Amino acid sequence: VSIPSDHIVKNFDQELEHLRHTLAVMGGLAEAQLRSAVQALREQDGERASKVLAADAEVDELELEAEKSAVRLLALRQPMAIDLREIVAALKIASELERMGDYAANVGKRAIAISQMGVVRPVLALPRMADAVADAIHRTVDAYERRDDAAALEVWRRDEEVDEMYTALFRELLTYMMEDPRSITASTHQLFIAKNIERIGDHATNIAEVVHYLVTGERIGGRPKADRSSFQVMVSPPPRPGGAG
């Protein structure tokens, strides 16, 4: 990553280019962090997982740099309406990418814990879901760079699939826990990992919304939410005499 943080450009267009480039680098890092965290989880590789945590500091630094760049842009000249929209959009995207990095780091932390647990029953749907979300990051950052509204909307619509995968995963993991209480600690970590990945998907969706706003000047109405696990009452039906639970 080659962005010197005290790199001050005097020209408005150059500074804007610098800001866009910073976001592109952040997007690449967030995607790589997620992929690496899930690989570390799959291979129970604590060392690889630790590196994901280290990369998070870099994403945080870049968010600060994006923010400084936006402030410099605002100070450089009275921006026109379209430039303003561009700068506000960049600030929002930087914030979304920074949160993705946080969630990926949390996946990394939990991958470290799981790496110390002996053989843990893998949840096959987890890497699949992570792949879908990493692709969403890639496509949404790409849509931002190319100002491609259609591509952004595609990411936005497909978030529903991720939410469905998450809901299925949630059920699967709860079933494991009920079948074998010894798996509870590992399964709980995997539940939170799945939740973190689902949230990263939400943030990709948020970026897609920003791109749509940037290109069209309009907001997308509604949310493509399909995470029904929060409403989940019962998974398998073990009898609950006296209503314990």
Add this chain to the structure above:
Amino acid sequence: VSIPSDHIVKNFDQELEHLRHTLAVMGGLAEAQLRSAVQALREQDGERASKVLAADAEVDELELEAEKSAVRLLALRQPMAIDLREIVAALKIASELERMGDYAANVGKRAIAISQMGVVRPVLALPRMADAVADAIHRTVDAYERRDDAAALEVWRRDEEVDEMYTALFRELLTYMMEDPRSITASTHQLFIAKNIERIGDHATNIAEVVHYLVTGERIGGRPKADRSSFQVMVSPPPRPGGAG
């Protein structure tokens, strides 16, 4: 809430006042949402929980209004450095408050699920933690309004207590699950509720950082992070022959 969304003020200072007021209203709503969600949880009151979900739309609306107001401010005149800092800070705070609303809504969703479960063993530490976090929202928004750096730093430092409460809760809930697999669904919801509340606390901390930056022009180094639950390997030590889990 009396903020007409097409309320356009022509004067810079009035618009700034409008923006600050919008944030104060958002802060009050986020705090009320959290308190209400946890009360609904405690009383297994599904109806009250539903109202929390409805309030989230209001917080989302207000974030949009804050954003529009910030853009109007930037367009009204070439802001000076201090005004710029003010506007960027307001945008960040609005975004933090909006996320708090999302997490509170998720607590509400899960409270609805739990309200349908018959008698659920209460986790006493959960309302206590929620109280601490609701207070943090209150104090941090107050610190913003009064530009009180000392009060902001106090919230920032005390986030560690919340993280410790969360780590203890995490352990307690995992123990319940191991003792009684029938409690797994309810306990999992409570785990996510605790996590959501802990995240709301993080966002209050983020606002405290913004206030510090606003007042002093400097960033706080490091993070008061003490959530060790992500690193948790084993809670109670049931034997795990063959490394299952």
